[in-house]
Amino acid sequence: MKNNGDFKGKKKGDKDSSSKMSLLRYMSNYDDVPGELDMDNCNINSQDELGDSPLHISVRHGHLKCADLFLKAGADVNVRRLDGYSVLHTAAARGYTDLIRSLIEKGAIVNAKTEDGETPLHSAVRESKPESAEVLLRNGASVNAVFGEIDMTALHVAVSKSPNCIEVLISNNANIFAMNRHGVCPLELAMEVGFHRFLEVSEGKPNAESVDGITALHLASRCLNGECLEMLVAGGCDVNVTTDKGDTPLHYASEMEKFLECEKNKDQVKFSVIRNIELLLKAGANINKKNNGGLTPLHFSSRHNQSFATEHLLNRGANANVRGGKRKRTALHLASDIGNLPCIKFLLEYGADKLVVDGDNNTALMLAARKSHFACVRVLLQNDVPLWT
Template identity: 45%
Template sequence: MVSREEALMQMINNEDYEAVCVLLKNKVNINYQNNVGVTPLLCATEKGNYRITKLLLDHGADCNGRGRLTEFHYSMGIPRHERVLEWTPLINAALYGHPDIVKLLIENGADINFRDINGRSALNTALQQSMQKCAEILIRNGAEVTPLEIATAKFTCPHLDIRKLLVERERVKKSETKNRNLSLHPAARCGNREELRELIKKGADINRQDKEGNSALHVALENGKLDCAEFLIKKGADVNIKGKNKSTPLHVAAFLGLTKIIPCLVEQGAIIDAKGDDDITPLHFAVFHSFPLCVKQLLDYGASVNAMFAGGKTALHVAVSKSSDCIELLLKENADIFAKDDLGVCPLELSIELGYDAFRKLIPGNYKILSEDGTTPFHIAAHCCRIDCLQKMIEDGCDVNIKTNCGDTPLHFACKGGVALSAVFHELPEEDSQNVEMLVQAGADIHTQNVLGMSPIHVCAKNGLVAPMRALLKAGAEINSQGGDKKQTPLHYAAESGSLTCIKYLVEKGADKLAVNSDSFTALMLAARNNHFSCVKFLLQIDVPLWIP
């Protein structure tokens, strides 16, 4: 049974264009070699069939694919010591004298200077076979001319003046270089499409970059000349070229909200998540400038909704901080409200800090949404000490004793203090116990322990927070309760973390100064062990002994 590849070779030999078209629509190895080392493209170039050659190239045939040394080559009448090895389609076309195919192969990227094992190039082959037109095309397109080629031409192509062709090639090369240096930028800036057309026709480099690194496509987009931008794209402008600030044309379109041109850029291969300076993507720009239609387009084309730029921020961080209309679009694509930036702040915390309205925009009705570690919006609200958000959530029936995977309740979070957000807003918030008081009044369990065995008062002491501790003691928390894997009291935690204010408050309220943990360490010993000298000094001043007998 004849394979598809064998049938393809047969149809090319028969020069049956329609049959070749049909076969190429099926799964066929277009670079197949038969038992005598011939590929479909080698066969077509030997036949000199321009239409079939072009068809094969359009379907991905390798224009530099090499044939094998086989019995096929003997039939060419080449002497035994000159057996052909690894001839390419270009050498083949030159051998059989098909100038139109030589030109076609060069246009499709054929290696014009490839030489076989005997050192013969396409030009050398054309000269040996007296194929003057093929030789002229090869020379004009930059084929390497050695003394061997010049000597060969004298005998085989006496009418071919190679030196004259070389001079002409240099002249054309200089002219092309001059034309490539023509700038398209002024025409792109002014929106002069006809001038762009003429300049490109003269050979202007469509991707030439100005001193800032911007191409004509960048300039056309920056100036809102969308018809010129579309024209440049259709003419082959690089849609991923990086200009000023490493911005691609898609960055510029997103920055300016140019929704009409984005499909054109993406369809021509624009990288949707291309990164500019600081790893900024087009989506970040569109969100920053609040272009919801542009944001939707980019998301529909597959933009990464949780991609991070400088500082570990996502598009949702940006949208929340600007109270943007893009928030809902991002959430629909599963933007992570718990994604922490380099300061440990997530979009949810930002929204809470901005107040209840911003918070509700981010969480329209699902307070029970969980992060990977089981944290809920209620925990975050308690941590940020936003009383308006906390009050509304309590009124809406949130469980005040809901636990994370680590067993922390909102009360545990309230006792940690809003350290992360204070870093973001460059201010140190005053200690506040309103969130603790509100949670306690709503029924929060002040004795519940997390998986580390720590109750809220231990968390307060560890974080050096007196105001929440005062509220907990007032509500009935045990001042000498033991917690954690080492069975430590609040005084132990305060001494270990070096919080002199907490130590003084606990001592004033009657904390046991001589209590020991499971390692038999007192608060004084822990303070000394951790080099908290001010704490050591205070405890010694109130006659706490260095050692317990």
């Protein structure tokens, strides 16, 4: 089998058929063995139907004396099981730090991958073995390697089930903004499962920015758990910080309802939306701040059926007549274009100008009629909107 980092699969090894292999398997299952045995004529790297070698078995059962004997006899440290797991994966998962060092010294591949991409570091973190993780990282383990169907990093795993591994990963530059295939980063996951510990060990890194300029405050602003947002605001995070697109945390909070569509408790959603917006406003967030495209938080809430956010922003003084975006539209234009009836009613109640035209010379009524949003058309007509301007 080739000595490389990626598991490509292999043919099954010969089944135990000789007394010599049986002796090796016996030894690997029991740690009370003689200090020296003549194994010159034994195939020390023989594998059974699962791909287990004597070294695999001894390490899995914690028989480290026996494992050491096999290593001294020249056992292959990179032999793989059929599922791709190496001896280093097992040692890392068991927390055998001395053995990990010995294996690496003898040439074990630190970033060896199983069929689904799991490395020894992932194995160590999954089993909550921070000491194993530290030894691996000191010896070149890739801290941001991904595995599994959704591309989880070791930090994703640590946040989910092994908080005692968070510190060693972050101190070795684990990316708190690394997105898995579901679009969730470790920082966002931490906000859902227990943000306190993450914030404690990250030592201010939540103030860092992702490659798109997104900060922890942006993510917390659309999180159902307001405790995270409170902690960051109290910690002095800039509430008007912008992403590369010019979006502020208030922009994010204003569209958070779309991230909570699966939440059945609408009262909880309403409470969370208003709470997050209010936290940011009280901390000095600019309610009419435009992003790079000229869109305000009110634009964001109106274009995504965010009726709770729209109502609260208007109640707190948001300007309903700001035009923005490529088509120079107001919040009323955006709400009318998607048939957002609740937002249309709120906007009209708070003085949105019904006669304003967008960059294409369309009124809100025209946009609603063109998309056959008849309920919206009726409301706009009831408010004395001319058929044309």
